[in-house]
Amino acid sequence: MRLLTMGIMLLACSVLGTAGWSGDAGAAMTAKDKDKARAEVRKSAQETLSRLYKGQPSARKAVELAAGYAVFSNFGMKIFFAGGGSGAGLVVNRKTKQETFMKMVEIQAGFGLGVKKFRLVWVFEKESALKSFIASGWELGGQATAAATASGKGDAYQGAMSVSPGIWLYQLTDDGLAVELTAKGTKYYRDDDLN
Numbered sequence: 001m002r003l004l005t006m007g008i009m010l011l012a013c014s015v016l017g018t019a020g021w022s023g024d025a026g027a028a029m030t031a032k033d034k035d036k037a038r039a040e041v042r043k044s045a046q047e048t049l050s051r052l053y054k055g056q057p058s059a060r061k062a063v064e065l066a067a068g069y070a071v072f073s074n075f076g077m078k079i080f081f082a083g084g085g086s087g088a089g090l091v092v093n094r095k096t097k098q099e100t101f102m103k104m105v106e107i108q109a110g111f112g113l114g115v116k117k118f119r120l121v122w123v124f125e126k127e128s129a130l131k132s133f134i135a136s137g138w139e140l141g142g143q144a145t146a147a148a149t150a151s152g153k154g155d156a157y158q159g160a161m162s163v164s165p166g167i168w169l170y171q172l173t174d175d176g177l178a179v180e181l182t183a184k185g186t187k188y189y190r191d192d193d194l195n
Contacts, residue, residue, distance in 0.1 A: 029193050037088075038194055041101055045071035045090045048119040048172065055176050056159040062123050062168065068093045068130035070122040072104050072188075088191065089120075091134055095127065100134050101194035106186040118173045123157075125166035133167075137189040 029037070048071045053060045063069050072089030085106040092099055124130040160168040 034194055038101065041088050041090050041194070042099075044073045044088075044119075048073065048121060051119070051172055052121055052170055055172070056170065058158050059121070059123075059160070059170060062157050062160065063121070064094075066094060066123045066125055067127040068095075068124045070102070070120075070124075070133065070188075072102070072120045072122075074104060074106065074118055074120070074186075089188075091122075091130070093127070093130060101191040102134075102137075102188055103191045104186055104188050118171055121170040121172070122163075123160065123168040123170070125168075129164070129166050133188070134190065137187060 049063070068091060070089055070091040072087050074085050074087035087104045087106075089102045089104060090099055091102055122133070124133065157168050160170050163169045
């Protein structure tokens, strides 16, 4: 019982600690802190895109032809019957070049033990889907399925998962591109501190 309690406390501290890097802990961020946090998110997004393009070269075309894209980095833990994680990301409207900083939070149930880190690249074919994602966020369940190609689109979406019509998702792990979505029970929302 003591081990379970310690595990839950460690999980809570970990999730709260990773969520707090951009000011969630209640302290007001200075302009310098905000600039630094934005720079970190941009750098992480660029590194993620570079990794994606190296492992899946056709993804570059999918991103370039899209109305917009979003890149997120997530860190999570699972200890016994509970798990969770948090992350940060950047949404880019390709037409206007407008950047929107966002956050994500994940909750998991089921038995397990471990730490995971993964990165996600969302691709929005239509601007309406992009705007909806920014305005309303997204709650991602276990509905995404792997898709080798999109009908009529050649191999641009090879390795991506269809989340909804016109919305594609690439998930990268330390081992490369994932064939199955593990980011279940995840909520995406605007980062009020960085926008």
